Amino acid sequence: MAKTKIDIAIDVVKAQIANKSLIAGSRLPSVRQLAVQLNYSVSTIVEAYTRLVSEGLLESRLGAGYFVIGKIVTLPMTELKVQYLREIDPLWISRQSLDAKPEVLKPGCGWLPSSWMPEQTVRKALKQAAKSETALLIDYAVPNGHVGLRQLITRRKQSHDLKIESNQVLITDSATQSIDLIFRLLLQAGDVILIDDPCYFNFQALVKAHHLNAIAIPFTENGPNIEHFKQALNLKPKIYLTNSAIHNPTGGSLSIQTAFQIAKLAELANLTIIEDEIFADFEYQYAPRYAALAGLNTVIQIGSFTKTLSAAVRCGYIVANVQRIQALIDLRIATNFSHSNLNAEIIYLALMDSSYLKHIEWLKKQLIKVMNETIYKLALLDIHPWIIPKAGIFLWCKLPQGILASELSKYCLKNDVILAPGNAFSQSEGAENFMRFNVAQCIDKKVFDVLEDAIYYLKNTPLQS
Numbered sequence: 001m002a003k004t005k006i007d008i009a010i011d012v013v014k015a016q017i018a019n020k021s022l023i024a025g026s027r028l029p030s031v032r033q034l035a036v037q038l039n040y041s042v043s044t045i046v047e048a049y050t051r052l053v054s055e056g057l058l059e060s061r062l063g064a065g066y067f068v069i070g071k072i073v074t075l076p077m078t079e080l081k082v083q084y085l086r087e088i089d090p091l092w093i094s095r096q097s098l099d100a101k102p103e104v105l106k107p108g109c110g111w112l113p114s115s116w117m118p119e120q121t122v123r124k125a126l127k128q129a130a131k132s133e134t135a136l137l138i139d140y141a142v143p144n145g146h147v148g149l150r151q152l153i154t155r156r157k158q159s160h161d162l163k164i165e166s167n168q169v170l171i172t173d174s175a176t177q178s179i180d181l182i183f184r185l186l187l188q189a190g191d192v193i194l195i196d197d198p199c200y201f202n203f204q205a206l207v208k209a210h211h212l213n214a215i216a217i218p219f220t221e222n223g224p225n226i227e228h229f230k231q232a233l234n235l236k237p238k239i240y241l242t243n244s245a246i247h248n249p250t251g252g253s254l255s256i257q258t259a260f261q262i263a264k265l266a267e268l269a270n271l272t273i274i275e276d277e278i279f280a281d282f283e284y285q286y287a288p289r290y291a292a293l294a295g296l297n298t299v300i301q302i303g304s305f306t307k308t309l310s311a312a313v314r315c316g317y318i319v320a321n322v323q324r325i326q327a328l329i330d331l332r333i334a335t336n337f338s339h340s341n342l343n344a345e346i347i348y349l350a351l352m353d354s355s356y357l358k359h360i361e362w363l364k365k366q367l368i369k370v371m372n373e374t375i376y377k378l379a380l381l382d383i384h385p386w387i388i389p390k391a392g393i394f395l396w397c398k399l400p401q402g403i404l405a406s407e408l409s410k411y412c413l414k415n416d417v418i419l420a421p422g423n424a425f426s427q428s429e430g431a432e433n434f435m436r437f438n439v440a441q442c443i444d445k446k447v448f449d450v451l452e453d454a455i456y457y458l459k460n461t462p463l464q465s
Contacts, residue, residue: 005040009048012038017057017068028058028066093201096418107441108409108420110248111311112393116366116440118350118359122310125349129342136345140337143329145171146344152351153317161292162319168296170325172316172332173339175278175304176202179241181328182274182300182318183210184335187238194232194240196224198396198425198434200248200276203241216428219250221387223258233269240266244275244289246282249425249436250396251389253287263294273299281308281360282367284391296321305347308360314340315347367393367440374439377448381455383435395437403458404432411454417447
């Protein structure tokens with residue numbers, strides 16, 4: 001981006017401090033003098049000096065002007081070395097993806113490329129939010145959260161046969177925060193819960209953080225394995241945590257038959273289902289929801305807008321019965337007091353903009369295109385999807401015979417490609433032979449070149465014991 005006049009004025013002063021034309025204690029030219037010297041307005045120089053004061057380089061003395069505090073001290077940036085040999089635990093992929101430099105490719109991450117996100121829609125919403133009434137910009141949110149966003153979520157749910165009121169929606173700062181709040185409310189350390197196998201790796205991280213005992217239920221093409229689910233109920237689990245809409249990592253969708261049976265079993269066993277529908281906007285056909293089948297006395301539904309709008313403007317929600325929402329509000333006030341009402345306003349304005357729906361339709365078409373292309377290119381490497389997803393961004397793939405996902409991931413990481421190995425999603429035998437690919441992040445030819453080199457190397461190099 002081109003430098004503003006304010007930036008240029010700041011650079012002029014910093015350069016004079018760096019070359020010792022101005023030393024500690026030196027008085028700077030008055031704002032009028034520097035304005036004349038640079039042919040800028042006085043207000044521009046005032047802003048430049050004020051920012052230098054904020055940086056700790058200048059001090060303002062009443063009636064005397066601006067003075068240098070000291071020379072510019074550039075502190076060395078300490079970069080953490082990439083931990084190639086770190087054990088691949090549930091947080092390994094997130095840490096690598098979030099720490100990655102811009103040139104690193106991330107077919108293992110769980111989000112879209114920034115160029116695919118609706119930047120202009122978000123910018124427009126930011127401008128509109130900046131003009132909002134003072135209370136929204138300054139004050140805490142009401143206990144349930146942003147009224148307009150709750151009403152919008154309510155209308156969306158009602159259009160899909162979930163009859164709720166806006167007082168059954170709680171706005172949070174993310175889907176992860178939503179799960180954390182629900183766990184705090186309903187569970188104690190040592191409690192048993194059910195999760196899918198494989199499942200979103202952060203589910204496992206939350207289970208560990210809350211010291212819970214998780215029972216893995218094999219996930220099939222149509223949803224959780226019914227017989228394994230029945231058997232697990234003998235252990236008196238309190239919660240079943242799962243993805244509805246599009247499953248992560250497999251890309252699978254619930255069948256109505258499986259969803260109905262699981263909902264009925266949960267209701268009879270007094271088991272609470274938490275369904276995370278974070279990928280709902282990617283759906284072409286609306287998959288069954290446990291909340292619509294079993295109701296909100298049995299089900300708590302959560303989601304967010306990170307995947308299709310912005311990961312920087314964090315905002316999520318919880319849909320539950322009124323009693324649970326009230327208890328969650330009390331818990332949220334005790335632990336976090338409020339949520340970002342400004343973030344919720346930005347998300348609300350973006351969702352209400354007509355460009356958002358057009359963007360979603362464009363996204364769906366793009367994802368189908370790159371899904372097919374990725375399947376074809378992976379097949380050339382003898383990597384094949386477990387199922388062909390109906391929608392979404394993920395492929396859950398079987399690797400070539402004898403190739404371990406952890407070793408493949410570590411090799412590719414050294415070549416600036418971050419993968420998502422199966423053992424980060426599952427502890428079951430055989431998970432080491434699977435890999436999750438984000439098709440939207442597989443556009444660059446280098447992804448497949450590095451994979452090809454890695455597979456050749458691993459096939460021809462014996463593993464060290």
